[in-house]
Amino acid sequence: MRCLWLEGGALSSRPDVPEPRPAAGEALLRMRLAGVCATDLELRRGYLPFTGVPGHEVVATVEAAPSAPEWEGRRVVPEINAPCGACPECRAGLPRHCRSRSVLGIAGRDGAFAELLAVPVASLHPLPEGLADEAAVFAEPLAAALEVLEQVHVTPSTRAVVVGAGRLGQLVAQVLALTGCSLAVVARHERQRALLRSRGIEAVEEQDLAPRAADLVVEATGHPSGFDLARRLLRPRGTLVLKSTYAGSLEVDLSALVVDEITLVGSRCGPFGPALSLLERGLVDPTGLVEARYSLDAGLAAFEHATRPGALKVLLRP
Numbered sequence: 001m002r003c004l005w006l007e008g009g010a011l012s013s014r015p016d017v018p019e020p021r022p023a024a025g026e027a028l029l030r031m032r033l034a035g036v037c038a039t040d041l042e043l044r045r046g047y048l049p050f051t052g053v054p055g056h057e058v059v060a061t062v063e064a065a066p067s068a069p070e071w072e073g074r075r076v077v078p079e080i081n082a083p084c085g086a087c088p089e090c091r092a093g094l095p096r097h098c099r100s101r102s103v104l105g106i107a108g109r110d111g112a113f114a115e116l117l118a119v120p121v122a123s124l125h126p127l128p129e130g131l132a133d134e135a136a137v138f139a140e141p142l143a144a145a146l147e148v149l150e151q152v153h154v155t156p157s158t159r160a161v162v163v164g165a166g167r168l169g170q171l172v173a174q175v176l177a178l179t180g181c182s183l184a185v186v187a188r189h190e191r192q193r194a195l196l197r198s199r200g201i202e203a204v205e206e207q208d209l210a211p212r213a214a215d216l217v218v219e220a221t222g223h224p225s226g227f228d229l230a231r232r233l234l235r236p237r238g239t240l241v242l243k244s245t246y247a248g249s250l251e252v253d254l255s256a257l258v259v260d261e262i263t264l265v266g267s268r269c270g271p272f273g274p275a276l277s278l279l280e281r282g283l284v285d286p287t288g289l290v291e292a293r294y295s296l297d298a299g300l301a302a303f304e305h306a307t308r309p310g311a312l313k314v315l316l317r318p
């Protein structure tokens with residue numbers, strides 16, 4: 001089959017990779033639409049050592065599901081994490097933290113930038129008829145944005161700031177806006193600002209914000225530099241949510257965090273069910289983020305597009 005292939009930090013377009021063979025309990029999916037995410041770009045830079053097909057944001061049709069034929073032909077979104085179901089984390093109800101999980105297109109499992117992919121049947125979410133592929137393809141990053149609300153108590157009186165208005169920052173902003181909190185989003189690019197305004201969300205520049213005034217800052221820049229700004233905006237005893245993952249490490253003055261009694265919250269994957277429900281009801285509309293569509297064969301160009309400063313969502317079609 002045709003796919004994008006990542007090996008040793010180099011991405012290539014290949015016509016000759018064997019089709020995946022679904023293991024027991026797995027389904028074979030045919031990709032309909034896949035999104036390029038910052039994690040894919042960071043994987044290529046060596047964020048994690050991964051060899052195989054990247055891609056974890058996907059809408060697909062179930063091609064075959066030998067153990068669950070009722071799924072065949074259905075339009076689905078698969079969860080990104082495939083948990084073992086037996087380890088202490090799984091038994092404690094934390095399957096997304098399963099110690100022996102595979103992660104679609106990131107760790108131990110080939111991903112979605114391919115004609116076909118194999119995933120556990122248990123990871124499938126059926127899509128309602130009225131939900132378009134171009135909205136549903138955001139289920140995974142929207143779930144990750146929703147994780148902030150799973151972790152932090154946000155009320156209408158919370159003064160929240162999102163630092164970074166790229167792919168994930170936009171979704172985090174839309175999710176926070178649902179709470180009625182006071183919200184400002186630091187956005188560098190005009191297109192990002194326009195998109196925020198179109199959703200009734202205040203877009204600001206760094207210098208517009210008072211230092212040490214926010215109760216909650218979500219860092220979603222995808223760059224180590226975002227941390228400093230996020231930190232400066234936070235009041236003592238505030239909460240700093242970190243959404244960015246990137247290759248390399250960050251130098252942090254931890255003593256200052258101690259003195260200001262800052263709560264640091266790492267935040268990764270979130271719940272798919274609520275994400276799909278918000279999309280279906282139109283309470284979150286990510287389709288304005290779609291910036292370009294490429295065919296799988298032009299996948300390398302799609303990656304280059306996604307690395308442009310301020311680029312929003314780039315999609316791949318089979």
Ligand SMILES: [Zn+2]
Pocket residue numbers: 037038039040056057140141
């Ligand atoms: Zn992602």
Ligand SMILES: [Zn+2]
Pocket residue numbers: 083084085086087088089090098099100101
């Ligand atoms: Zn497990």
